[in-house]
Amino acid sequence: MGLFDKLTGTEHPEDGVAPRPAGEVRSALLGFNRSDAPYIIRNGAAEGADLVAEWRMAEPAWQTFFIQSQLTRAVQIRMRLVEENHEVRVLEEGREVTRVGNPPRLAVSKQYTRGPDRTVSRHYRIQRGESGRLQATETFRFDASELRGPLQDIVLKSGWTWRGVIFGKL
Numbered sequence: 001m002g003l004f005d006k007l008t009g010t011e012h013p014e015d016g017v018a019p020r021p022a023g024e025v026r027s028a029l030l031g032f033n034r035s036d037a038p039y040i041i042r043n044g045a046a047e048g049a050d051l052v053a054e055w056r057m058a059e060p061a062w063q064t065f066f067i068q069s070q071l072t073r074a075v076q077i078r079m080r081l082v083e084e085n086h087e088v089r090v091l092e093e094g095r096e097v098t099r100v101g102n103p104p105r106l107a108v109s110k111q112y113t114r115g116p117d118r119t120v121s122r123h124y125r126i127q128r129g130e131s132g133r134l135q136a137t138e139t140f141r142f143d144a145s146e147l148r149g150p151l152q153d154i155v156l157k158s159g160w161t162w163r164g165v166i167f168g169k170l
Contacts, residue, residue, distance in 0.1 A: 008164030009092070009116035011152055019086040019159035026050065026081060028154045039147050049078035049091075049170055053147055075144050077151065080170045087161035091170045092116055092148070116148070116164060 004010075013019075020028075029051055033041050044052035054076040074096075080089045120143045129135040155162045 005164075008166050009090070009148075009162070010164045011156055011162040013156045013159050013161065017157070017159040022081045022083040025088070025155065025158045025160055028158060029053075029079070029151060032150055032154060041151075044078055047078055050081050051079045053077040053079070053151055055147070075147065077148060078170055079151075081160075085161070086159060087163045088155045089163050089165050089170050091165045094144075120144070 005012075030041055039053060039055050041051055041053045044050055055074060074094065076093045076095075078091045078093070082089055120141075122138055122141050124136040125139050126134055126136055152162045
């Protein structure tokens with residue numbers, strides 16, 4: 001892996017893994033969806049991609065979760081399957097999120113990043129334990145790699161390259 005691959009988040013499959021057909025890779029990525037997960041993988045034609053993976057921040061059922069978590073970043077992963085090269089070109093975009101109004105709702109600000117997102121957010125509660133000493137208990141954790149990592153694994157196990165895009169088109 002070269003320096004540029006490291007900067008873009010590009011990963012290559014292990015040697016000897018036979019590439020699967022594009023339809024199977026697409027189905028496997030869509031199959032990662034779960035109704036109880038705070039993210040969704042969907043058709044990305046409207047965004048100029050084959051698939052889009054994003055946090056469900058706009059869905060009313062999940063807004064309370066994201067507001068209470070005090071999350072400050074929205075991450076979207078756009079993917080284009082390039083069958084002739086057996087690679088999934090990936091563009092990760094991040095935007096700052098704020099809470100506005102009463103009752104609060106999420107609003108996306110103008111701050112924008114492009115490239116692999118390394119956001120990790122943790123919340124702790126400090127309280128006395130059974131021994132009477134103060135202890136920190138993690139109450140919330142958000143890590144952008146919790147969405148990217150499993151998608152990358154699906155692509156790599158399918159014998160395809162996960163190609164991060166920072167400059168140019170998807």
